[in-house]
Amino acid sequence: MIGIVFNPVTFSGKSVDRMKHFLGILDERGVEYTYRETTCEGDAVRIAAELAETCDIIVPAGGDGTVYETVNGAISKDPTFMILPFGSGNDIARSVGVNGLSDEELADILLAGKTRPMDYLVSDGKASMVYVSFGIVVNIIRDFKDPNNARKSYNSTVLASVRRSRPRRYRIRTPTMDRELSADFISTQNTATAGGGMVITAEAKDDDGKMDLVIIEHKNVVRKYLNILALNKGKVSKQPNAIVERTEWEEITPLDGIEWYSVDGELLTTNGLRVDICGKQMRVICP
Template sequence: MPPNVNTPKRAFAIINPATGQDSVRKLNDGLKKTAERLGVTLELQVTEHPEHATEIARRCHDEYDIVVAVGGDGTVSEVVTGAIGSDLVVGIVPVGSTNMVAKDLGIPRRLNAAMAVALGEGVPTAFDVARAGETTFMHMAGAGYDAEIMREASGKWKRRIGWPAYLWPAIKHLRSSPFRVELEVDGDSGSWDARMVLCAIGGSIVHPRFTVGAGIDRHDGLIDICIYNPPNAVGAATSLGWIILRKPERSRWQHQLRGKTVVIRADRPIAFETDGNFQGELPVVVEMLDEPTYILTPHGR
């Protein structure tokens, strides 16, 4: 059952100071004003190190109704990880470099509007969440090309210019060598040559209309595994073209599987990321969680 956030409520906002171009003071002031207008009791804390948002969210289980992630996709992932196993509803104020989760969920781009949705004007809506190793994610995990980009993208430039900070690493790794990947999906095994393997809950990149696979649904309880192996830059451009045309399955260099649990192994150390955060190297087990997470979204989108 969806949590009830229509009664007087207590919220805790977790601010990642390392994401976005908005100052912590501006975010603090905006959140406090919005909370006062909505009659919400609000406390705030700024994160001090990686995974701190998860620690803070776990401490909110018994005393708060809403926990708000103020940051990018990585911050949302950390807060959701900490909220699992509780009745907390998660709000999102997107101030990161890409904010794909917020875009997919229809969270407003304007700060004041996003804050209002996150602090109770939104509708609690259930979304799938998966676990990869010790962390959870709401959008996408990947091995290979995309993870190398995430490993190398400069935090300083992500804060200054947003998603263009990924362009140089993306160009640099276009000529990376393929690897042999072994996938075990719900007990069935197979192996492929790949340059990138994506495990998608939400499949969009850059814009919600551009998805990496066909039929990816945040509510179906399944992980879509997309294997890409374009042989060269022309092949990569062709695959990207099909994504832009909203027909990713037409690419001859893409193969798609679907399941609840996937074990990913490779023939050599391969980078791995979740929701834009570099996590380490393969192997990894990715599994859909049994219970969804409730996110405050406009109109229950």
């Protein structure tokens, strides 16, 4: 049985008609499914857990945040996941290879049922498929979520976030590293992209049993802005102040107190975090 979890406010509500169209395709083909919509933040966790009791295929329909909640609700039952890229970011769908496809193509892929393994990260007991991040990008996400910035342009919001950002001190531990440093940005990547297709490290693979740790050490204000330009060009991991390591686990300890961080677009706080690649991969339906 197929269980579909749709977030109707994803992509500012612009995907509601698309969801109706996709369900119409399934109806025309005589596909049996259970369909549920979320009503509030965190609702996909509860819905996915309920669907996973009777469904062996779970389909989150929305952006990366919807996928994050759905996976965390259902993964203990070990279902197969199919991503419907109906959000604005869609980095998981991009990595799987289903972003940018038509509804008919997505239905074909779902019904064909071809699967492949996919890694996922585990931090603080939660699964994530894209990233765990600290620093400037987290501040940008916080500002975009602030209703007071709703009428501001993308560029003005980003520039304001960057101006206010200050380097933070961390202790970073991996199997081959143990050091304290000052950083503008830290991201642990399961996929190559984040933030709606922005390349963080092109070498990242989502099925190699490793995660890619990218640290941008703080040097000076000029270099901070150069790093933002490089981030927009997909070259941040190639900067002279970048540290990149492929690893199976890491520990990130903020040394300046409790700090905000982001997991697949969700905002959380921590005074120390361990991130692992889960030893058991999930199954995703792919082209």
